[in-house]
Amino acid sequence: MALASGDRYGFDADEPEEENFKRLTAQEAQELRKSDPALSPWWVVGLQCVAGLAVALVAWGVSGKASVGWSAGYGALAVIIPATLFARGLMSQFSSMNAATASFGFFVWEAVKLAVSIAMIAMAPRLVADLSWLALLVGLLVTLKMYWLALLKRPKPKQI
Numbered sequence: 823m824a825l826a827s828g829d830r831y832g833f834d835a836d837e838p839e840e841e842n843f844k845r846l847t848a849q850e851a852q853e854l855r856k857s858d859p860a861l862s863p864w865w866v867v868g869l870q871c872v873a874g875l876a877v878a879l880v881a882w883g884v885s886g887k888a889s890v891g892w893s894a895g896y897g898a899l900a901v902i903i904p905a906t907l908f909a910r911g912l913m914s915q916f917s918s919m920n921a922a923t924a925s926f927g928f929f930v931w932e933a934v935k936l937a938v939s940i941a942m943i944a945m946a947p948r949l950v951a952d953l954s955w956l957a958l959l960v961g962l963l964v965t966l967k968m969y970w971l972a973l974l975k976r977p978k979p980k981q982i
Contacts, residue, residue, distance in 0.1 A: 861972060866905070870965050873898065873964055874899065874965045877895075877964045878892070878898060881894035881957050889952035889954060890957045892951070893946075893958045894958065894961035895961060896942075896950050896953075897963075897965070898961040902965060903938060904934070908932065911927060912928065943958075946958060
């Protein structure tokens with residue numbers, strides 16, 4: 823006995839699906855946004871800037887060499903600049919027109935972010951004098967880890 827395609831999911835394929843959701847009013851949507859605030863991409867970029875500056879200064883201070891500090895700073899910039907482009911692209915008016923455009927925009931800007939990061943790392947030996955690859959990678963990794971810290975420290979939901 824063959825199952826109709828809808829039988830696997832617990833409904834009859836010939837009957838329309840019941841609507842199991844309630845459309846929110848403008849006031850309910852506003853209350854929901856207040857109770858669970860979104861994480862701003864600009865807050866994440868700001869956190870990455872602080873981390874990048876800190877790792878560059880620590881690298882310079884520990885090693886005593888300016889070139890090591892510049893290498894770590896450039897590694898941080900290889901994350902910060904693409905993240906800024908990504909945030910700008912996601913926050914643009916075009917990317918928020920509808921769900922399909924927003925998801926397409928997300929993938930396009932993610933590809934741009936990756937391409938710019940790879941290009942910056944490839945250009946590093948020509949742009950940074952006495953490049954320290956280890957310091958560059960440390961700057962890059964510390965700055966990348968700020969995504970996790972931003973998720974952990976995101977704004978707390980407000981009680982209504």
